[in-house]
Amino acid sequence: MSTQTESLMWHKISDSDGIVWLTLDVQDSQTNTLTSDVLLELSNEIALLSNDTPKGVVINSAKTNGFIAGADINAFAEMHSVDETFYGIRQAQDLFSRLEKLSCPTVALIHGFCLGGGLELALACDYRLAEDSLNTRIALPEVKLGIHPGYGGSVRLIELIGVLPAMGVMLAGRTLSARAAKKIAVIDRIAPARHLKRVARELILRSPSKQQASPLQKLLSKPILRPLIAALLRRQTRKQVNPEHYPAPFALINLWKNQPANRQQYFTAEAQSVATLIRSDIAQNLVRLFLLQDRLKGFGKQIDFKAQHVHVIGAGVMGGDIAAWCALRGLRVTLQDQSAERIAPAIARAHTLFKRRLKLPYLVQAAMDKLIPDITGEGVAKADVVIEAIFENLEAKQSLFKTIEPQLRADALLATNTSSIPLESLASCLTQPKRLVGLHFFNPVAKMQLIEIIYGKNTLKKWQKQAAAFARQIDRLPLPVKSSPGFLVNRILMPYLLEAMQMESEGIPIMAIDKAATDFGMPMGPIELADSVGLDICISVADMLASTLGISVPDSLSKFIENGHLGRKSGQGFYQYDHQNKRITKSLESAYSDPELLQQRLILILINECVACLDEGIVDDADLLDAGMVFGTGFAPFRGGPMQYTQKQGVDTLNQQLQHLSSVIGSQFKPNSGWEGLS
Numbered sequence: 001m002s003t004q005t006e007s008l009m010w011h012k013i014s015d016s017d018g019i020v021w022l023t024l025d026v027q028d029s030q031t032n033t034l035t036s037d038v039l040l041e042l043s044n045e046i047a048l049l050s051n052d053t054p055k056g057v058v059i060n061s062a063k064t065n066g067f068i069a070g071a072d073i074n075a076f077a078e079m080h081s082v083d084e085t086f087y088g089i090r091q092a093q094d095l096f097s098r099l100e101k102l103s104c105p106t107v108a109l110i111h112g113f114c115l116g117g118g119l120e121l122a123l124a125c126d127y128r129l130a131e132d133s134l135n136t137r138i139a140l141p142e143v144k145l146g147i148h149p150g151y152g153g154s155v156r157l158i159e160l161i162g163v164l165p166a167m168g169v170m171l172a173g174r175t176l177s178a179r180a181a182k183k184i185a186v187i188d189r190i191a192p193a194r195h196l197k198r199v200a201r202e203l204i205l206r207s208p209s210k211q212q213a214s215p216l217q218k219l220l221s222k223p224i225l226r227p228l229i230a231a232l233l234r235r236q237t238r239k240q241v242n243p244e245h246y247p248a249p250f251a252l253i254n255l256w257k258n259q260p261a262n263r264q265q266y267f268t269a270e271a272q273s274v275a276t277l278i279r280s281d282i283a284q285n286l287v288r289l290f291l292l293q294d295r296l297k298g299f300g301k302q303i304d305f306k307a308q309h310v311h312v313i314g315a316g317v318m319g320g321d322i323a324a325w326c327a328l329r330g331l332r333v334t335l336q337d338q339s340a341e342r343i344a345p346a347i348a349r350a351h352t353l354f355k356r357r358l359k360l361p362y363l364v365q366a367a368m369d370k371l372i373p374d375i376t377g378e379g380v381a382k383a384d385v386v387i388e389a390i391f392e393n394l395e396a397k398q399s400l401f402k403t404i405e406p407q408l409r410a411d412a413l414l415a416t417n418t419s420s421i422p423l424e425s426l427a428s429c430l431t432q433p434k435r436l437v438g439l440h441f442f443n444p445v446a447k448m449q450l451i452e453i454i455y456g457k458n459t460l461k462k463w464q465k466q467a468a469a470f471a472r473q474i475d476r477l478p479l480p481v482k483s484s485p486g487f488l489v490n491r492i493l494m495p496y497l498l499e500a501m502q503m504e505s506e507g508i509p510i511m512a513i514d515k516a517a518t519d520f521g522m523p524m525g526p527i528e529l530a531d532s533v534g535l536d537i538c539i540s541v542a543d544m545l546a547s548t549l550g551i552s553v554p555d556s557l558s559k560f561i562e563n564g565h566l567g568r569k570s571g572q573g574f575y576q577y578d579h580q581n582k583r584i585t586k587s588l589e590s591a592y593s594d595p596e597l598l599q600q601r602l603i604l605i606l607i608n609e610c611v612a613c614l615d616e617g618i619v620d621d622a623d624l625l626d627a628g629m630v631f632g633t634g635f636a637p638f639r640g641g642p643m644q645y646t647q648k649q650g651v652d653t654l655n656q657q658l659q660h661l662s663s664v665i666g667s668q669f670k671p672n673s674g675w676e677g678l679s
């Protein structure tokens with residue numbers, strides 16, 4: 001073998017069969033992305049390969065975590081005009097077309113993630129070969145950034161597997177495992193890691209016929225059928241997302257429907273569509289949030305900490321699901337509660353989660369083996385991390401802490417999942433109060449990405465950092481939050497939920513209230529959210545906040561609880577739920593006369609609380625607040641978070657609207673003093 005290359009990122013080796021192995025290893029980064037330097041160097045390599053064609057080319061990655069994670073998002077964020085963006089995209093498209101035209105067979109050898117532009121590059125190769133491993137993740141997730149594939153990927157994927165399967169992958173940005181990708185022929189071959197090189201070589205030397213869409217799928221792409229199929233796709237997509245909030249999937253459908261007959265022009269139209277989308281506020285907001293995720297991830301990198309064993313106390317809604325999630329992420333977990341009967345439902349839920357996520361019975365069994373019921377609490381003395389998730393009651397929690405503190409290992413992280421009790425109050429019973437941190441998970445644990453890392457006045461930095469590192473270890477986003485009643489997310493949500501209940505008590509139909517919020521872009525209305533969190537939890541958080549925030553808890557809430565109506569978990573709250581906990585829907589009989597006012601009341605009261613939190617330094621800055629609200633509550637991501645929305649609408653405008661609501665509706669809307677410091 002001989003090495004002969006000038007590239008810094010692409011390492012080129014020719015083997016004895018005359019096959020060239022191009023291996024990407026982006027410098028000073030743990031992950032390969034398609035930066036401008038990477039593309040430029042690839043362009044040079046392709047030029048050399050076109051002049052001196054080898055037997056075949058294999059493109060692979062030197063990184064352990066994967067092939068290529070996609071285009072360079074930072075570069076997108078920095079582009080200033082549609083024309084500049086269009087030009088950049090066209091250059092990458094041309095490069096991939098030159099790769100496609102090489103007169104020798106080409107193979108993309110994929111392991112780990114192969115996302116966005118990375119998959120588009122692979123689609124320009126003749127064959128795609130992926131490692132048969134759970135770590136292989138293949139996707140075109142561009143719609144999540146408010147765009148769609150732009151490096152020729154939408155054109156090539158439809159040619160390869162047909163419009164319906166291709167749209168199924170692209171419209172929701174779905175992630176495929178190696179096997180799922182093979183099943184729909186995005187991937188030609190899968191093989192265990194040890195056989196990958198041999199299979200790549202075989203593909204080149206044998207050059208089997210290339211994958212193409214089936215005759216039926218080709219028929220569906222004929223001009224005469226396209227309007228019909230496009231209408232069907234639009235209808236299905238509209239059930240998932242609102243085109244005004246998320247235009248990218250609809251732009252992709254239109255692009256396909258209106259495609260020029262000439263393939264080159266189709267590529268140009270694809271580039272034009274992406275360049276226009278990416279300049280929109282929606283894409284800019286989504287890209288900003290994507291980058292903010294990296295900032296949150298950074299909090300988990302400040303210390304080297306890897307837990308092996310987690311002990312969770314309280315196997316209820318939260319503790320049970322936290323334990324299951326940790327076991328799913330490969331940790332050994334002991335789960336403690338007062339009796340086996342209380343642990344059993346958590347184990348059953350865990351089994352369902354594992355089956356859904358892991359699919360293969362032996363993997364499900366391995367995860368189950370990691371989750372150990374532990375009524376006597378033997379795990380306390382052995383665990384690297386102990387998480388308390390018992391009833392939201394100060395005395396109960398303190399009494400537990402007093403019992404377990406002497407048993408803890410000196411280096412074990414001690415955490416509470418309390419939703420609202422200030423850390424200082426909880427920690428006052430400990431001999432080492434500086435040790436306690438909050439690991440505040442959100443419900444449902446398997447879905448909500450955020451964990452608030454709560455620190456008190458005295459909490460040692462070391463424990464905070466370990467808590468953040470632990471959050472990353474279990475693939476969650478850590479957000480440092482100062483301990484104060486309700487912390488960040490619950491404190492902001494509570495006035496919003498109470499305002500919704502106040503509207504309900506004024507006789508406004510609950511469906512109209514919820515619709516006002518979902519029309520704004522919230523994933524769920526506030527009334528249904530309160531039911532989902534549990535009305536008992538809502539009232540305990542509200543009571544905790546009542547004195548500090550000067551809020552009053554509507555009588556209706558206490559009445560529900562007196563009657564045992566705790567929300568979704570009890571089958572009855574503001575709404576009714578069936579035996580599978582699904583909401584029994586009724587249609588809104590008549591549209592409420594002033595939906596705009598409803599929306600204003602809900603959103604402005606929420607933003608007013610955000611401003612107060614910023615003013616009090618509950619999180620360090622507005623970006624972190626936005627990240628917390630989007631990743632902790634699903635606050636309309638396309639609006640970029642509440643503070644980004646405030647900036648867009650204008651600080652003065654919203655302040656005036658609050659003053660107006662304060663005079664016509666009630667003092668709960670009085671702008672807090674934090675507005676004075678906003679610009």
Ligand code: NAI
Nearest residue numbers: 314315316317318319337338389390391392417418419443
């Ligand atoms: P839950 O009522 O479903 O579960 C509490 C469990 O703790 C019960 O199974 C109970 O038997 C057990 N328990 C009580 N005392 C115990 C003790 N001394 N030793 C062992 N087990 C004991 O409560 P949930 O909803 O899971 O809440 C737990 C904690 O998580 C609370 O602090 C709550 O504020 C917090 N939280 C709740 C969220 C939610 O949406 N439900 C969201 C985020 C945090």
